[in-house]
Amino acid sequence: MALAHWRSLSMSPSQLSLAHVLKSGQSFRWTLTRLAPPEKVSQDIDLATEEYSLCLSDRLVVLRQTATQLYYQAIFPASSASAAFTTDPKLDRTTIEWIKKYFQLDVDLVQLESDWAARDQVYSKGKQVGTLLPGVRVLNQDPWECLFGFICSSNNNIARITSMVQSAAHHFSPPLLTYQPPPSSQVTGGAIAAAASDMTVSANPKAYHPFPPPSSFTDASTVPTLLSLGFGYRSKFIHQTARLLVESHSDPQKYLESLRALPTDKAREALLEFTGVGPKVADCVLLMSLGKKEVVPLDVHVVGFAERLYGLRTGGKGKGMTKSVYGITQSKLREVWGDWAGWTQAVLFASDLPFLMSSIANPTTRPIKPVKIKVLPKIESSESSIITSFSVEAKGELTLEGVLASERINKRETVERIGQGESKPSSLELEAESMGDRIKRRRRGEL
DNA sequence: AGTCGACCTGAATTC
DNA sequence: CACAACAGGTCGACC
Numbered sequence: 114m115a116l117a118h119w120r121s122l123s124m125s126p127s128q129l130s131l132a133h134v135l136k137s138g139q140s141f142r143w144t145l146t147r148l149a150p151p152e153k154v155s156q157d158i159d160l161a162t163e164e165y166s167l168c169l170s171d172r173l174v175v176l177r178q179t180a181t182q183l184y185y186q187a188i189f190p191a192s193s194a195s196a197a198f199t200t201d202p203k204l205d206r207t208t209i210e211w212i213k214k215y216f217q218l219d220v221d222l223v224q225l226e227s228d229w230a231a232r233d234q235v236y237s238k239g240k241q242v243g244t245l246l247p248g249v250r251v252l253n254q255d256p257w258e259c260l261f262g263f264i265c266s267s268n269n270n271i272a273r274i275t276s277m278v279q280s281a282a283h284h285f286s287p288p289l290l291t292y293q294p295p296p297s298s299q300v301t302g303g304a305i306a307a308a309a310s311d312m313t314v315s316a317n318p319k320a321y322h323p324f325p326p327p328s329s330f331t332d333a334s335t336v337p338t339l340l341s342l343g344f345g346y347r348s349k350f351i352h353q354t355a356r357l358l359v360e361s362h363s364d365p366q367k368y369l370e371s372l373r374a375l376p377t378d379k380a381r382e383a384l385l386e387f388t389g390v391g392p393k394v395a396d397c398v399l400l401m402s403l404g405k406k407e408v409v410p411l412d413v414h415v416v417g418f419a420e421r422l423y424g425l426r427t428g429g430k431g432k433g434m435t436k437s438v439y440g441i442t443q444s445k446l447r448e449v450w451g452d453w454a455g456w457t458q459a460v461l462f463a464s465d466l467p468f469l470m471s472s473i474a475n476p477t478t479r480p481i482k483p484v485k486i487k488v489l490p491k492i493e494s495s496e497s498s499i500i501t502s503f504s505v506e507a508k509g510e511l512t513l514e515g516v517l518a519s520e521r522i523n524k525r526e527t528v529e530r531i532g533q534g535e536s537k538p539s540s541l542e543l544e545a546e547s548m549g550d551r552i553k554r555r556r557r558g559e560l
Numbered sequence: 561a562g563t564c565g566a567c568c569t570g571a572a573t574t575c
Numbered sequence: 576c577a578c579a580a581c582a583g584g585t586c587g588a589c590c
Contacts, residue, residue, distance in 0.1 A: 138583070267584040272571065274583090345568025350585085391585045412583035434584090435562065462583080 119158060120205060122212070124183035128222050130248025131165055131178045137463035138271040139252045139401055141262045141278040142324065143167050148177075149296040158184050164295060168282070168321035173292055174208060185212055190290040215253055222250050222456075229457050233449055235422050236457065239464070249463045251456050252401055256369035257358075258324045259402035264350050264389040266397070271466075273343070280342045286325035293318045327365045330355035350389025357387060373403045380405065392439050400455040408455045409446045411439050418461055419446060 135143045146164040154160060161177035161184065168174075173188040187208040213219065230237035239245045258278075265277050330339075330351055339348035362368040372380040380403055384395040396410035409415065416434065419425040419442050450457040463469055 263583090264585095266582090268567075268582060269569085269584085270571075270582040272582095273569070276570095340568085343569060346566090346585095347568080389585065393584060397583085410583080414583055437562085 118186050119177075119184045120186060120209070121158075121182040121184045122209070123181065124178070125223075125248075126178065126180060127247045129178075129183065129216055129218070129250060130246065131176060131183075132163060133246045133249045133463055133469060134216075134252065135165055136469055137249060137459070137466065138274075139459070140167075140254055140258075141265075141271075141275040142258065142282065144319070144321075146294040146297050157182055166292065166294075166321070168289055168323050169211070170323045171289070172204075172208070173290060173321050174211065175292075176212075183212075185209065188290065188292055217250060217253050220250065220456075222248070225453055225456060226460070228453075229450060232451060233457075236450075236461075239461075244464060245460055246464045246469060249460045251406065251459050253404065254402040255324065255366075256372070256398060256402040257327060257366050260354070260369065260384070260387070260390070260394075260398050261324075261351065263394040263397040264354060264387075265344065265347050267347065267350075267389065267391075267394065269347075277342065277344055277347075281339070281344075282322040282324050283320075284338065284342060285329045286322040288320035288322050291318055291320050327355040327358040331359050347389060350387075353388040354390070369402075377405045377408060392436065396443075400459075406453050406455050407447060409443050409450070409458045410455070411443055414462060414465070415446075415458055416442060418465075423449060 135145070144166045146166070148162055148164055150162075151159045157179050158177060160179045164175060164177050166173055166175045171189065175186050175188060177184040185208060187204065189204070226236075226240065230240050236245075261281070262274065262278050265274050269277075335352045335355070336348045339351060344351065358365040358368070372383055375383070377399060380399055381395050384390050384398055385392075390398075393410055393412055396408045399405035400408045400410060411434065413434075423446070425442055425445055446458070447454040
């Protein structure tokens with residue numbers, strides 16, 4: 114295969130960590146290739162251990178990351194005017210522009226984290242003891258793809274959602290190109306597979322398909338096909354949503370994009386019109402594809418935080434969460450976390466995913482001393498990220514909750530601050546909860 | 561308005 | 576090693 118045309122962007126893993134963000138269950142379509150260790154490390158990019166790729170409508174975006182750089186390249190279909198690997202500066206420009214928008218690189222994540230630490234005791238403690246994953250930011254995805262993915266997420270796990278979304282692209286969209294991934298380290302099952310349980314681990318030449326538009330899911334064969342692909346009861350949700358979208362709007366994707374300009378409440382109402390879209394899914398789409406940074410999608414997991422870490426009592430015990438409980442909990446978390454609450458939630462959520470936690474002990478870049486490099490033409494070298502501190506402390510398998518429990522955070526104080534006189538949990542209940550957590554956690558595997 | 565069971569499926573965890 | 580229960584909810588039918 115031809116030599117790759119890498120470009121790079123100066124980027125600290127504390128601002129963006131591909132390994133953390135792309136596996137955290139925001140997007141379900143990235144392909145991960147674990148790279149075989151190079152025979153000799155001659156330049157910075159050799160230090161990267163993984164490659165990530167995503168097929169857009171006209172190109173494949175390929176990324177690698179080291180301790181200081183984000184490497185990228187775009188691969189186009191061989192039939193295109195510019196051949197398989199383009200050097201057309203104009204096209205390179207559009208790729209970097211896409212990357213900036215997709216990862217929202219104009220947002221200073223480190224600054225946000227410092228703001229959160231200043232206003233939230235729980236967050237600050239987690240950061241202090243090193244249980245929070247660095248570089249977790251909210252993606253700005255394509256709204257339709259995002260909507261599709263989170264309709265699939267209902268009552269489902271990240272691994273299966275990923276396989277569903279990928280198979281949808283494979284079966285409903287023609288391949289754009291074939292790409293031979295670089296030499297991949299052997300996947301021996303256990304550790305590696307577990308570490309990447311949510312993503313495709315590929316070793317062979319692979320066909321890449323763009324994500325199919327809504328119109329691809331409107332005809333009658335859609336539901337049976339989706340059923341056969343393992344979509345289960347979500348098959349008809351997808352079909353109905355696609356139909357409504359196509360029948361009511363001349364340009365469905367443009368319509369979804371237009372929701373960005375609406376106030377959050379109006380945009381949410383619009384999303385709730387679709388079948389299979391409830392409060393949770395609507396909020397995910399608002400946050401992760403329509404720029405509503407303050408929205409905190411509430412799932413059982415986050416409600417768990419709210420209860421155990423912040424002492425918010427939702428009242429709704431067990432399964433279902435009522436609409437009012439949803440709203441109350443959401444607005445309280447927003448009070449605690451501030452205008453970028455959705456981003457805060459993303460960090461906490463990712464930091465509590467078991468298969469990601471291990472990466473705190475296993476940094477994404479090889480622990481080799483930085484080499485002197487004079488590499489590739491570096492466009493955009495004056496990016497925002499000047500922060501270079503990437504402290505990786507091996508904290509074993511501690512979770513945020515586990516540490517907080519054992520550190521005996523003064524929960525009551527937190528509760529009072531955020532409770533603001535509405536629902537006040539008894540300190541007895543809180544004590545019982547945290548104790549229960551402690552025991553549960555211990556049972557679960559720290560021994 | 562608020563509550564409750566059904567819903568597809570398979571990979572991970574538990575017994 | 577086989578078996579429920581579970582997984583980043585939502586729908587539709589009932590009080």
